[in-house]
Amino acid sequence: xxxxxLKETGPREVFCGLTSIVWLHRRMPDAFFLVVGSRxxxxxxxxxxxxxxxxxxxxxTAILSERDLAGLADAQDELxxxxxELLERRPEIRTLFLVGSCPSEVIKLDLERAAExxxxxxxxxxxxxxxSGSGIETTFTQGEDGALAALIPLLPHTDQRGLLLVGTxxxxxxxxxxxxxxxxxxxxxxxxxxxxxxxLPAVGPGTTVLLTQPYLTTTxxxxxxxxxxxLTAPFPLGAEGSRSWMExxxxxxxxxxxxxxxxxxxxVSRARNALTPHREILExxxxxxLPESQLELPLARFLQRECGMELIEVGTPYLNREQMAEExxxxxxxxxxxxxxxxxxxxxxxxxxxxxxxxxxxxxxNPLEAEGIATKWSIELVFSPIHGIDQAGELAELFSRxxxxxxxxxxALNPPCNVPNNSDPVHA
Amino acid sequence: xxxxxxxxxxxxxxGAMRIAASMKGVHYVLHAPQGDTYADLLFTMIERRDQRxxxxxxxxxxxxxxxxxxxxxxxxxxxxxxxxxxDALLVGESCTAELIQDQPGALAAGMGLNLPIxxxxxxxxxxxxxxxxxxxxxxxxxxxxxxxxxxELLHDPKAWQKEGRRPRVxxxxxxxxxxxCRDDVxxxxxxxxxxGIDVGVIAPLGAxxxxxxxxxxxxxxVCLYPxxxxxxxxxxxxxxxxxxxxxxxxxxxxxxDFLVEVHNLLGMTPPSPQEGIRRSRLPWYSESVDSTxxxxxxxxxxGDGTHALAAxxxxxxxxxxxxxxxxxYSREMARPVRAAAKAMGIEALISDDYLAVEAAMAAAAPxxxxxxxxxxxxxxxxxxxxxxxxxxxxxxxxxxxxxPQMGWEGANVIFDSWVHPLMMGLEEHLIGMFRxxxxxxxxxxxxLGHSGGAGAETEPAASTIQGDLIWTADGExxxxxxxxxxxxxxxxxxxxxxxxxxxxxxxxETLYDAKAHFSA
Numbered sequence: 001x002x003x004x005x006l007k008e009t010g011p012r013e014v015f016c017g018l019t020s021i022v023w024l025h026r027r028m029p030d031a032f033f034l035v036v037g038s039r040x041x042x043x044x045x046x047x048x049x050x051x052x053x054x055x056x057x058x059x060x061t062a063i064l065s066e067r068d069l070a071g072l073a074d075a076q077d078e079l080x081x082x083x084x085e086l087l088e089r090r091p092e093i094r095t096l097f098l099v100g101s102c103p104s105e106v107i108k109l110d111l112e113r114a115a116e117x118x119x120x121x122x123x124x125x126x127x128x129x130x131x132s133g134s135g136i137e138t139t140f141t142q143g144e145d146g147a148l149a150a151l152i153p154l155l156p157h158t159d160q161r162g163l164l165l166v167g168t169x170x171x172x173x174x175x176x177x178x179x180x181x182x183x184x185x186x187x188x189x190x191x192x193x194x195x196x197x198x199x200l201p202a203v204g205p206g207t208t209v210l211l212t213q214p215y216l217t218t219t220x221x222x223x224x225x226x227x228x229x230x231l232t233a234p235f236p237l238g239a240e241g242s243r244s245w246m247e248x249x250x251x252x253x254x255x256x257x258x259x260x261x262x263x264x265x266x267x268v269s270r271a272r273n274a275l276t277p278h279r280e281i282l283e284x285x286x287x288x289x290l291p292e293s294q295l296e297l298p299l300a301r302f303l304q305r306e307c308g309m310e311l312i313e314v315g316t317p318y319l320n321r322e323q324m325a326e327e328x329x330x331x332x333x334x335x336x337x338x339x340x341x342x343x344x345x346x347x348x349x350x351x352x353x354x355x356x357x358x359x360x361x362x363x364x365x366n367p368l369e370a371e372g373i374a375t376k377w378s379i380e381l382v383f384s385p386i387h388g389i390d391q392a393g394e395l396a397e398l399f400s401r402x403x404x405x406x407x408x409x410x411x412a413l414n415p416p417c418n419v420p421n422n423s424d425p426v427h428a
Numbered sequence: 429x430x431x432x433x434x435x436x437x438x439x440x441x442x443g444a445m446r447i448a449a450s451m452k453g454v455h456y457v458l459h460a461p462q463g464d465t466y467a468d469l470l471f472t473m474i475e476r477r478d479q480r481x482x483x484x485x486x487x488x489x490x491x492x493x494x495x496x497x498x499x500x501x502x503x504x505x506x507x508x509x510x511x512x513x514x515d516a517l518l519v520g521e522s523c524t525a526e527l528i529q530d531q532p533g534a535l536a537a538g539m540g541l542n543l544p545i546x547x548x549x550x551x552x553x554x555x556x557x558x559x560x561x562x563x564x565x566x567x568x569x570x571x572x573x574x575x576x577x578x579x580e581l582l583h584d585p586k587a588w589q590k591e592g593r594r595p596r597v598x599x600x601x602x603x604x605x606x607x608x609c610r611d612d613v614x615x616x617x618x619x620x621x622x623x624g625i626d627v628g629v630i631a632p633l634g635a636x637x638x639x640x641x642x643x644x645x646x647x648x649x650v651c652l653y654p655x656x657x658x659x660x661x662x663x664x665x666x667x668x669x670x671x672x673x674x675x676x677x678x679x680x681x682x683x684x685d686f687l688v689e690v691h692n693l694l695g696m697t698p699p700s701p702q703e704g705i706r707r708s709r710l711p712w713y714s715e716s717v718d719s720t721x722x723x724x725x726x727x728x729x730x731g732d733g734t735h736a737l738a739a740x741x742x743x744x745x746x747x748x749x750x751x752x753x754x755x756x757y758s759r760e761m762a763r764p765v766r767a768a769a770k771a772m773g774i775e776a777l778i779s780d781d782y783l784a785v786e787a788a789m790a791a792a793a794p795x796x797x798x799x800x801x802x803x804x805x806x807x808x809x810x811x812x813x814x815x816x817x818x819x820x821x822x823x824x825x826x827x828x829x830x831x832p833q834m835g836w837e838g839a840n841v842i843f844d845s846w847v848h849p850l851m852m853g854l855e856e857h858l859i860g861m862f863r864x865x866x867x868x869x870x871x872x873x874x875x876l877g878h879s880g881g882a883g884a885e886t887e888p889a890a891s892t893i894q895g896d897l898i899w900t901a902d903g904e905x906x907x908x909x910x911x912x913x914x915x916x917x918x919x920x921x922x923x924x925x926x927x928x929x930x931x932x933x934x935x936x937e938t939l940y941d942a943k944a945h946f947s948a
Contacts (some may be wrong), residue, residue: 060432081429
């Protein structure tokens with residue numbers, strides 16, 4: 001027996017890869033992400049980025065106009081002009097990502113050629129790379145995979161033994177993980193993406209890679225091509241997953257398991273304590289995860305095994321069975337894992353199953369809340385510091401809070417009513 | 429290709445979504461890739477709607493492009509019609525689908541479906557959101573009503589008199605993601621009902637397809653938001669002879685003018701010009717002694733065309749402000765905004781580059797900014813108070829309370845929300861008196877007794893260089909005595925004055941000279 005793998009196609013309700021710029025640009029303050037696309041792309045990123053931008057942001061869109069499409073203007077020349085204008089305004093930028101979009105892919109605008117040409121022109125003052133975040137090829141977090149994959153050819157070579165953490169982490173979480181690896185006995189730990197885009201980590205046959213995020217398929221393949229060993233392990237969400245993840249690295253560095261246990265076991269038992277109040281709320285509750293962030297499988301594993309939740313359906317935009325093997329193995333037999341989406345049919349299943357909590361995108365959350373179903377935004381999970389043993393309590397809290405809140409206000413806001421009430425609500 | 433860091437308006441298909449989502453029984457099939465589904469959150473998050481917008485996205489992927497995307501469109505049209513059973517179907521495409529030229533509208537029309545299908549062609553690479561909304565409303569109304577259009581235009585807006593009924597008007601233009609439309613509609617209905625005028629259809633907000641069919645039964649169309657409804661109103665006038673209003677009732681003067689226009693068009697006796705004084709508190713509040721301190725406040729205005737124009741008039745005529753900047757991102761409204769600015773002796777800023785707007789704001793050295801949420805951020809950086817008067821919509825622009833902009837109550841709301849960010853009269857007076865007390869220097873100090881205030885002042889001022897000008901230590905020290913919230917303005921004014929009088933150095937005397945110069 002194993003999980004029940006299902007597939008569905010139809011209308012989808014997910015972000016495209018451009019959305020990952022929202023956290024990538026914060027991680028690398030000396031990088032700029034220039035989307036080559038349409039007004040829709042610009043509007044998408046500013047809407048997903050919390051609606052408004054407070055200062056001049058480190059991302060923008062070169063909006064294609066009719067002149068570019070009709071061939072009246074040479075799109076490559078135009079792109080050079082826009083890139084020059086941008087770099088003149090932002091002299092502190094060291095890495096420029098040219099990001100492909102749906103329209104630029106459809107008109108086959110060659111961003112690789114543009115990046116090469118700009119690199120020649122800028123002579124190392126700014127490094128220019130390109131990748132696609134288009135919605136016809138990528139889903140949400142896959143954009144980060146593209147951005148990191150674009151950096152791999154630039155990584156310096158090393159023959160030194162070292163651990164490389166791949167995937168954006170909150171700075172504080174990264175510091176903590178590096179500290180813990182040090183206590184275990186792994187002293188050489190670097191990260192991709194780095195905090196400064198120019199401080200790229202080195203890679204080579206002595207490099208062991210741990211993926212911090214489950215959506216980095218292409219990046220992992222390119223790192224293997226550079227001679228690195230990419231470990232497969234559960235992802236570092238929850239105490240159990242994070243422990244196994246760190247253990248995988250320790251094993252690869254041939255560290256005595258007793259040493260690992262002496263460092264991690266106290267942390268795990270502390271995390272169990274931190275989980276207790278949340279487990280009290282979550283235990284036995286039924287959860288439905290809609291596909292979006294690609295974190296759904298590891299989250300489901302954590303919520304089921306460490307918080308006692310019951311999994312109704314675990315959606316995922318796409319499934320890389322090899323990379324997810326360890327996660328799939330930890331899910332209960334018969335769990336419905338749905339790859340792809342037909343959003344209408346999926347919402348029918350949500351309504352029919354009346355879950356206690358649904359993990360979904362921002363477009364769907366309030367309509368489900370209005371139907372009486374508690375929700376959690378999936379995008380919050382890619383912004384929050386949730387990785388590692390020490391964060392297990394915080395991660396659980398993200399799921400217990402909506403349920404706790406409902407309990408707090410339910411009685412006062414939904415008093416029992418014996419008289420028929422036929423008027424439409426004021427917010428409808 | 430244009431470098432865009434932030435945009436005031438979305439693409440035109442978002443405008444079409446606003447129309448579809450505003451109405452009941454209208455569904456929109458949008459040929460678009462998966463990323464475009466982000467637009468749902470504009471409605472469910474920003475406007476806190478309790479239902480998804482009625483939109484089916486075809487979400488085609490790269491692998492579909494080699495195959496039959498036309499079949500994909502038809503499948504989604506069929507499924508959407510079956511599942512949602514709409515009374516009318518809008519079919520269109522977003523920017524990417526426009527490039528692959530499947531012509532989804534024509535495909536849907538050829539499917540033999542038994543419902544009205546409106547083919548939307550919204551050029552994504554040249555047009556924007558408000559245009560898309562206006563075009564969608566126009567195409568929808570036109571395709572539902574064109575069969576009904578009479579051969580001869582016999583419409584008489586005074587027919588209600590002969591027919592022995594109350595006059596009846598439609599309210600056109602209010603939509604989701606429009607600034608305070610929800611509350612304006614209630615307020616305008618109230619305003620009209622006071623004068624014995626009935627409201628027939630409100631569209632698109634809350635309208636059904638049957639309501640659209642009833643549009644020609646009105647005596648008059650009220651065009652509440654020209655950005656959205658003007659093309660529709662003009663078509664209804666051309667095809668049915670129904671006249672429409674051109675005054676937007678925001679502010680005391682404009683509300684009165686609006687009532688006069690409506691009464692004249694309907695053949696009624698216009699109401700008393702005193703009505704606003706009786707029904708709104710703005711006139712008295714503006715006349716009261718505390719408001720003396722509002723006199724000549726320098727205000728910078730930027731927003732959509734309708735709200736920017738209304739704000740300029742209110743500021744100048746009803747609050748006694750000085751308008752030092754006026755602009756809009758609505759290119760469609762550039763002409764009237766330019767004219768209004770010219771009448772005030774300034775040049776209008778027509779731009780959709782928020783950094784250009786911020787630069788203009790800084791140059792105008794305003795004491796109050798009326799703008800969009802973006803200008804609120806820019807004003808915050810400049811240390812200038814700001815009130816929001818226009819879309820793009822932010823979750824804070826959809827308050828729980830009733831908060832119209834139009835009509836008499838709208839004028840009350842405007843008085844409160846524009847004046848409160850300013851220092852109130854007596855308060856400003858007291859701060860002027862006590863400005864040398866350390867509590868008023870460098871930010872309001874807490875009663876909890878943090879250091880700062882006097883502590884922050886112990887560091888002696890040093891001379892500084894600003895471009896070609898040198899501020900002496902004595903000049904900087906004098907400047908520090910001025911309350912922090914006007915210090916930037918005084919610094920700029922003094923520098924302008926110093927340059928205009930050919931000085932290269934600014935000391936305390938220069939400050940006093942400049943002060944005398946500017947108060948003269």
